[in-house]
Amino acid sequence: xxxxxxxxxxxxxxxxxxxxxxxxxxxxxxxxxxxxxxxxxxxxxxxxxxxxxxxxxxxxxxxxxxxxxxxxxxxxxxxxxxxxxxxxxxxxxxxxxxxxxxxxxxxxxxxxxxxxxxxxxxxxxxxxxxxxxxxxxxxxxxxxxxxxxxxxxxxxxxxxxxxxxxxxxxxxxxxxxx
Amino acid sequence: xxxxxxxxxxxxxxxxxxxxxxxxxxxxxxxxxxxxxxxxxxxxxxxxxxxxxxxxxxxxxxxxxxxxxxxxxxxxxxxxxx
Numbered sequence: 001x002x003x004x005x006x007x008x009x010x011x012x013x014x015x016x017x018x019x020x021x022x023x024x025x026x027x028x029x030x031x032x033x034x035x036x037x038x039x040x041x042x043x044x045x046x047x048x049x050x051x052x053x054x055x056x057x058x059x060x061x062x063x064x065x066x067x068x069x070x071x072x073x074x075x076x077x078x079x080x081x082x083x084x085x086x087x088x089x090x091x092x093x094x095x096x097x098x099x100x101x102x103x104x105x106x107x108x109x110x111x112x113x114x115x116x117x118x119x120x121x122x123x124x125x126x127x128x129x130x131x132x133x134x135x136x137x138x139x140x141x142x143x144x145x146x147x148x149x150x151x152x153x154x155x156x157x158x159x160x161x162x163x164x165x166x167x168x169x170x171x172x173x174x175x176x177x178x
Numbered sequence: 179x180x181x182x183x184x185x186x187x188x189x190x191x192x193x194x195x196x197x198x199x200x201x202x203x204x205x206x207x208x209x210x211x212x213x214x215x216x217x218x219x220x221x222x223x224x225x226x227x228x229x230x231x232x233x234x235x236x237x238x239x240x241x242x243x244x245x246x247x248x249x250x251x252x253x254x255x256x257x258x259x260x
Contacts, residue, residue: 004182011189015197022201029208036215043222050229064239064246075253079260171190 076085 002179004179004186007186008182008189011186011194015189015194018194018198019201022198022205026205026208028200029205029212033208033212033215036212036219039219040215040222043219043226046226047222047229050226050232054232057239061235064242068246068249070255071250075257078257094189094257121221 073085075087075090080088
């Protein structure tokens, strides 16, 4: 056997051994990936089963609360009238007195043309992707305003009744009146 | 014979390093996938722990239902009183 043939055989054996070593390592890593994926699938299934009653429970709670609100509103309107009921609700409900906030759901969705597409990241693996930071993204904390002195509860005195205010002046209707 | 030696040199100097380079890239990608999956599994486990109180929603629903029934009775009583 010539020397060249011997070198060829040795080189082929070396290449095959290197291939086998790498492939075995990759197979071991992929087996670990398979195991972790099994755990992830199990966790996702648990999450799905745990969140399954949320929809029906929240709808039921919403329906019950709406029924209670309608019943109490109907009772109030029946006793004091619709206008006085609205006044009374507005006088005790701070949310009813506040100006209506804009519904964030009415905001138009960003159009695909408005979105800033990131440039393609080449030759980067999943573990090495970094978030881009723009000038607008930097967080600079604003100085906190000094808190105003709060009066203690012992300093508070009940305000004198004001004649003509809504809540005390509501007169209950008598259903027996003609 | 000279061509044979040239082939041997090409095999050892070119082909073997290219094979090693390509296999190393595949190995690194698989390791990165495994690291990302480990992170996902960790977050999933934390999410499962965070969702423990969700099952209490059924109990909350039952309490709200009872409260609504009580409010109905209370309203009916108020209707009679006032």
